[in-house]
């Protein structure tokens with residue numbers, strides 16, 4: 001087992017990894033920018049190294065400085081968390097070259113899955129159902145038009161290097177293919193330095209359902225059920241849950257089998273997530289694989305009882321996958337709300353600044369993963385998530401009641417947060433019925449006035 005892990009990240013995920021390491025009796029090293037000097041990951045790690053100024057490019061994305069911090073402290077492994085360098089094939093390679101274990105996939109797997117068109121070909125060959133459409137990279141706008149005319153409209157044009165909706169276009173008619181291709185390809189080139197595009201049949205109002213997998217270095221892989229992630233706004237998830245209210249036992253088995261096939265096909269080691277689109281008839285299609293721990297991993301932990309970060313570290317250290325968990329029994333229902341310092345009444349505008357008063361909910365079935373505290377100043381340079389509230393209860397109905405209770409107890413004074421918006425969603429009939437898809441927030445009406453009291457508390 002590793003003796004000392006350096007966490008190349010900040011915020012709640014850095015804390016989450018520190019907690020797992022300490023329970024495994026592994027020493028921890030935090031790295032931080034000058035904007036995070038007073039951050040809890042710096043305080044709770046055994047050692048901390050300042051790696052630069054606030055700009056991510058000068059700190060959390062700066063590979064030479066992170067490697068130097070490893071050398072200075074004698075760490076033997078690096079946990080990248082999510083975001084930042086977690087899906088950088090180059091970082092994975094440089095870690096290995098410097099004899100530090102990267103707690104994530106090898107560069108070839110990150111590359112293979114980072115290229116979305118290639119990932120679909122790989123998964124299709126492994127027997128995973130993929131979104132129908134032309135295979136591989138399009139030759140150019142003309143090729144896109146020929147393929148789209150063949151397939152019939154509507155179609156989706158997607159950037160192979162993309163993700164989060166960037167470089168993606170819905171095309172409804174033949175005349176629009178060429179201009180859409182050109183603008184999406186240009187957008188991708190600007191954002192990711194690569195303009196490669198692929199084409200897919202458009203799935204109307206899909207659900208976003210993802211499957212957690214765990215693989216070891218002995219050829220074993222298991223799945224740990226699905227997460228329902230359809231409550232998103234502009235490709236930012238706001239609420240996640242497990243299990244999905246739309247997935248029955250039979251579909252869960254089919255989803256899990258598909259994900260395991262995919263994981264085994266690439267000899268996947270560690271934690272990974274298979275993202276699927278699911279249509280109203282419960283047909284599901286592989287979309288992308290995420291080769292990192294995800295923000296929403298706690299809902300899976302709550303219903304399976306497994307510590308995913310501990311397992312991730314153990315898989316990389318050569319332990320065997322707990323295959324007895326192949327027949328895991330889902331226990332109850334879990335929901336997570338991402339708490340962002342954003343103003344839901346003002347187009348979710350980020351709201352950095354000082355949190356002057358801070359009280360987190362507690363009690364039975366409530367978990368909080370947060371790096372914030374009273375007096376904490378939210379920096380402007382990073383994302384606006386200040387924590388996650390996760391609940392666990394016997395069933396979905398009770399989990400919703402518990403989440404309402406938890407959100408009600410929460411006090412955050414200073415920044416505006418997404419909490420009142422999430423309270424409104426918990427009350428929504430469509431959300432409560434469990435019959436919703438990725439279009440949910442497009443039609444959701446938020447009555448700000450009803451929740452104004454939340455700001456006046458304390």
Ligand code: MV4
Nearest residue numbers: 131156163164165200201202203208232235438
């Ligand atoms: C799609 C789709 C419908 N059909 N692909 C959006 C983000 C990107 N990762 C994939 N996305 C979509 N791809 C086909 N062929 C609909 C979406 C989509 C979506 C997917 C998941 C969660 C929320 C979404 C919101 C709008 C569109």
